[in-house]
Amino acid sequence: MGKITLKDIAQETGYSISKISRAISGSGAINNDDKQKILATARKMGYKTTTVELAEENNSAKIGVLIPRFDAMLTADFIQRLNDRLLEMGFIVDYYTVEGSTMEEPDLLRYVLDHNYKAVIYKPRQVKRDVQAVINTSKTPIFSYGQVYGNCININYDNSKMMYEMTNIAINKGAHSILYVGTFKDDIEVGYKRFDGFMKAVTEHNVTYHYLESACDIDASYEMAKKMDFSNYDAVITANDKLALGVFRYLSENNIIAGKDIILSGVENYDETRTVSPSLTTVKLDNDAVVDKIVDKLDKNDFNAENQIVPYTILRRDSL
Structure with missing residues (x-):
């Protein structure tokens, strides 16, 4: 043995x-x-x-x-x-x-x-x-x-490549003006590298974008969303699911349908992303x-x- x-x-x-x-x-x-x-x-x-x-x-x-x-x-x-x-x-x-x-x-x-x-x-x-x-x-x-x-x-994970691919999916779906909600850039992986991948995609396609930072928290993202005019954007790409869920809550309360009226995505595959309706696009980490x-x-x-x-x-x- x-x-x-x-x-x-x-x-x-x-x-x-x-x-x-x-x-x-x-x-x-x-x-x-x-x-x-x-x-x-x-x-x-x-x-x-x-x-x-x-x-x-x-x-x-x-x-x-x-x-x-x-x-x-x-x-x-x-x-x-x-x-x-x-x-x-x-x-x-x-x-x-x-x-x-x-x-x-x-x-x-x-x-x-x-x-x-x-x-x-x-x-x-x-x-x-x-x-x-x-x-x-x-x-x-x-x-x-x-x-x-x-x-x-x-x-x-290759965080830059991951966000580059996610952003390209949104662009190929027809997004011309994108809001990116990220975490703080002094976090060189989730904060900086995911943003770097996003920037690579929007620069290659000459897409209009706006960048916001939020604490990695659903409530913080929701409060940030209250201050935004989402009619200016075709898509919201977020650095993780907590940020996406905060934005999703605000959109739902204002009858803005994710996937129909605006594109929305996150990262990390939280359980809530597949149980909310409409379900949220995300990234499963292995x-x-x-x-x-x-x-x-x-x-x-x-x-x-x-x-x-x-x-x-x-x-x-x-x-x-």
Whole structure:
């Protein structure tokens, strides 16, 4: 038999993988009889890399994960897929969140890195110089998902190409005057690169455009929309679904039909985009591909800093 995993032990004992993980890591609530049964079975099967005794003195089987918050839809989906795969590989996983922490993000990242994990998986909100300074001095491999930092294994989407393609779809549909609603440009991925792709498309086709920035929030986008005269535009291209949904709310309240009276699109494939009527065109980001790349590199102990591009799919719906 090859390397024994938590999944193998779960199948042997009949317990869940999460329960196996709690027993072997020595953390979390678990009945002592169940814990001892799991540990005995693990030793019998030859599972030696992450027993409680070894885990206390060797963090090579432990992964740290730092995310903004758990309840963001895209983050929650990513974490669920990631967690299952890491547990199957036999890793013990510790989670940290920026929101709710008493520490500032760079201090929290430094705190996580000081735990000497095999690797840290980091999903930052945006690229910041103070965070970059911490990353530059890290000896722990860091996987950065969603943003691009130096000295990391960066896993991301081609945000410029994505928005270039989305904008071209709107132009080919007949849009001549387009409003782009973006996030702040000091965020070099969602803010800057998506805007860069939009600009490339409208410049090539000599299309009239107007640019607005909004906080990445449905309510903020809705309040911004109240101040706009949408009769001036054929299309509204937004940097993400939160912005699109804020605009959609205002349009609906004013009997402006997305897809008929005006084109509207977002990015990230929130559940609401397919349940509102008319449904919203958006972009599905492939979280499985992100997890596959992380797992593959962990398995191979390949921690060379580099940029990895993962696929996306434009979901064209009623609003475009």
